[in-house]
Amino acid sequence: MAIPKPFLTGVIGAAVSLQLLILANMSYLYGTAYRDGSRFSTMKMLYVDYDGGVVGQSVTVAYDQMRGPGFPSLHEHSQEEYPTRQDIQEAVCKGDYWGAIYSGRDASSRLAGALFSSETAEAYDNSQALGYVYSSTKYPAYSQIVSSDLIQLAQAAAGVYKQTNLTTTLSAINISDPYVAQTLLDPISFTPTDISPMNQGVRFYYNTVSMVMPIIIQFFFIMAMNGISMQNNMFDTFSARRNTILRFIISICYTFIAALVMTGYIWAFREHWAVSSGQFALTWMAIWLAMHVHFLLIDFATAVIPMPFVPFFVLTWIILNVSSTIGPFELSPGFYRIGYVFPAHSLYEILLQIWTDGCNPHLYRALPILWCEWIVGVVLFVVGMGLRTKASFKTLLSKEKSEA
Template sequence: MSNSSDKDSVEAFSGDGYNPNAEDGASLTEVVTQFTESNIENGSARLYEEERLKSKMEHREPPPQPIKYPFFSAQNKPMRSKMMKIIPTIMLIFTVFILSVWSIYWGAMYNRQDRYVNMKVLVALEEDASGFVSQALIDTTRDPELETLATWELNGFTGGEAVKKSVYDEDYWAAIYVTGDISSEITTGFLTASSLNLTDAVMGYFETGRDYVTVGADIIPTLLLFNNKFRDILQSKYYPQLVDNLTDSSYVQLKNTNVLTSYPDINFEDGAPAPSTVILGPTQVGLIYMIIITFFQVMWLQQLHQLVASAVNTRAYLIYRMVIPHAFYLVTAMAFACLNRAFQIPMNNSWSGGFGVLWMIAYVTMAAVGGANENMFLICSCTFPPLIGFWMLFFVIINISGTFSPLALCPEFYRFTYMMPIKCGAELMKVLFYNTTRKAVGRCFGILIAWIVVNNALLPFCLMFFSRTMHKKIKAEQLAKLEKEAKENGKA
């Protein structure tokens, strides 16, 4: 065995030195157990390979590998004991993380049905609120089932435009209003046997753009249920009263008209419909991808940072670290805007030049979350690297919990979402795509810029913390290594 090994070592060299293409004798199993993720990260695999290559070049025996045994061998009992301590600890950490952090997202939807009453719907009555149509609307709002689905606020006649503006300003989630003195018109129709056109007699108004999912899943079904109950009340209570007041001859005349079968069904109008079938891409899932892509950027730029750090002074390096990510955010944000353009999502509903507006919204949102990701990456990687993944998931959850679920249906705890960058980015995109109210535009841009400024200001301190912490770790490792070598030399 020894002669064969010496022969292989000699054949691995040509007259000009080491031949890198020659077989080095390392088996696949040796490579798998020697070059593990942890060994590569802490540098021990690199040091071992360096020493092994040196020994070959110097024509001496390579450093011996540690003897390894089957998993359940007696020699591996200490290793198994350590495993039994490490595995439960990791499982406990994951369990605590799931129960504590994931519950933030679950909690946003917990007992959602009990908070439907937080959604206000305006019911605007006729000028004469004693009219039977208005009374039917009032009776409908008192229905026990509907009382659990929304808060129905009654108001006098204010006109259609004023009602729409109250919904546009997000004072109400929807509105139901009477367009005129409908009760008198219907009564006249009964008395004169005149056909009625009640298509726009009672109107409903909502805006899908306020919350695409919630309006479609909660508001619209509630409004349709309201309409059905409103019609039932008219049919069972108020129309029979009108018929009872008619003479036989008048009733016979009514049979030749549509009066008996004409009911003022609520005609619903969507003031901010979805401009495209793929609108959920940029306004929901795309926002999560923004967090993830900015984290990828941190990983991809590490080698570039090392290249610059090896050539410039500290001041120039710090300025570079604060500036270069924003160049990437601008390019990535433009790609995001181009993606939406490629799928033909209308962008000019609110502002002309919507493409540029979307580009800037995406940029400030990415810069806000990207700065936080970079700072936390520096802190976690020098203290406890496995925390990086936990941070990513935690940051996604606290951003989307109160963004994808309307805050009106969330517990008060989730009011913190107002200051989260993804919430602000989502609000700005709703204004852009749906032309919803702009009253929160200034606040959202202000919060995003504040995130950018704070994270940029913290970046130099995070870099110094990272460098100082890693320097201490490396110094301690080298001192321990030197002490170990000194002890071994002393024994020799």
């Protein structure tokens, strides 16, 4: 028995369409990180020299040796602009810089004193020579890179100091003294400051997998609700207005519970992450708003897109949203800044604002975008429900005519 030609055509068409869809979506996703190593110089780091001596100069020389497209750019500012370490932390907190490094006050004179005095060397703390500041909460995978680069810069500065200063003073140093010898071997170290610590293992999921779930669970629930509504003839029994109100109420309740569940498992695996009950509530509300936006948009899509192609839309919607949160826009080609319009990006920006106690001041942009999308989603939702009811009514009329 011959295989029907329409069957073969349909199967081949579906296979080709799916492969093209996957190719397009994954090309877009992979493009976010394509050659991102050549764009690390777009990530800015602050440097303030409180020392004004050879230790502070060593940082500048070390950066000149490491400067390149694969290393964050170092921007030096004066003590007058950043009088205290708190000012440096505030600059990183505001998002002006990904991190900062600074030399300790009188670091050079304290180090010189330790090299020529056993008593001073005994009390010398090399970790006070340099310090660096970063935030491990902001894009955890990339904040680790920033921290690593700051450590490399501090270590390189120590190497520069040894090469340029110790060789000229070695003959005058009493290397038989154990404290002086220890200072000679390790003259410069650093003190790290993480302004918003986030060390739990699941932190890498917050801007990746966790951005998928708010979309997936809306799609599954909408598909289930559509099937249940058709089985119970809801579109034939109730008016368009009543169906719309009922479905809208259900959407609010469902996303409210789903957001609570998502917030719950984030908190359940927080380990030693220091977050409060107030941050729990704010996280819950932020996730709820994003989930409801996804619900409204996907519900409209299922009303206007033929059912065989709805999964194509949902997959594309997932990839577009995840691509907007998987990494900072500084490291992606400029085209990817279109990601500002996707709900997932706004949600992640709001969550960073909540989790860092305000150290990601983009709420002024993210929240209005999300609310505007919610308003658009409500309008589209109403339009979609009208189309559903109209289509159901036409189906009912044609069925009655055929039976007559």
